[in-house]
Amino acid sequence: MALWMEAGSEPKTDKELADFEAISALKQSTAFELKEKGNEYVKMGKKHYSDSIDCYTRAINQNALSDAEQSILYSNRAHVNLLLGNYRRALQDAEDATKLNPSNVKALYRAAKASFSLNLLPEAKGLCEKGLQHSSSNEELKKLAKQIDIEIAKEERRDAEVSKAVFSAKALVSAFETRGLKIGNPMYQELTGLKKPTLDKNNILHxxxxxxxxxxxxxDFIEEFCETDMFSAHLDMISFVIPPKYRYKNSTNC
Structure with missing residues (x-):
């Protein structure tokens, strides 16, 4: 009987062929039933997501469907993993789905969404572009692509700000070293806040x-005292009134 055939072997008799076809049809039917059951569990809500994953997994393991149908099973399981926040698993399932069917737009969308959630922005952008090549009017892909572009722009701005800050810090340290200065711990921050020395474009410290x-x-607090300034220039601008009890009293005896 076909049940006892070795893996990879071909049926040799009409009886074996009939058994083989019957078993294949049964496995195929089982896979479709499990797929539908998995879909129903998804509709039933979060409490049944694990049941839906189990159904999709069992359907996949039947190995009885076409590549296109198997791709749908992987894509469906990716969808549930996304709902559960299992982004790594969702990405793996979606990638497996696209390997079986590169034009599976839902799988491409889910792979892009999982990548986006994992902050894999270039990968997410590329997957969106692939999906839009197959379905240029897909609104979900368009919306996700815009979100990805916004995050990429934010990341580029952050990187630019960090690079600028690092460059400025290195230039400041170099200026200290060139002048033979040693900087101690900050004092009186309750009066000065977080104000720090700065180096201008002319390599002058403030x-x-x-x-x-x-x-x-x-x-008195001078926020930017240029190293080339004289104290007198600033003191001339500072005025304060000495309280009466501290004023010097000049008295003479007659």
């Missing part, structure tokens, strides 16, 4: 400078 007047419990 320092945050705090002037303390302990006698009168007062202070």
């Amino acid at each position: 320092w945050p400078v705090l002037l303390l007047y302990p006698e009168i419990m007062s202070s």
Whole structure:
């Protein structure tokens, strides 16, 4: 009987061929039934998602359907894994689906969505483009493609800002070293905030400078004190009133 045939062997008699076809038809029917059952479980909600995955897996394991139908099974399982937040599994299933049927638009969309959720932006963009090649009017793919483009633009801006900050920091350190300066820990941040030294395009340092007047419990803060400036230039702009109790009293005896 065909049930006892070795794997990979071909039926040799009419009886074996009939048995083989009957078994293939049964497995095919079982796979379709499991697929439909899996679809029903998805419609029943989150509590039954694991049941739907089990059905799709059992249907796949029948190995009885065409590549196009097997692709749908993998794509359906990818969909449920997306709903569960299992993005790695969803991506793997969607990729397996597209290997079996490269024009499976739903699988391409789900692969793109999983990649996007995993922050694999270039991959997600490429998958969207492939999907739109097969279905240029697909609204889901268009919407996802826009979201991906927005995130790519944000990431590029962040990268540019980081690169600029790193370049500025290196230039500042180089300026300190060139001048033989050693920088200690910041002090009086409650008065100065997070203001830090800066280096302008002419390679001139600008320092945050705090002037303390302990006698009168007062202070002045100069946010950008250019290293080429004289103190007098800033002091001329600073004015404060000395409280009466601290004023010097000149008295003489008559």
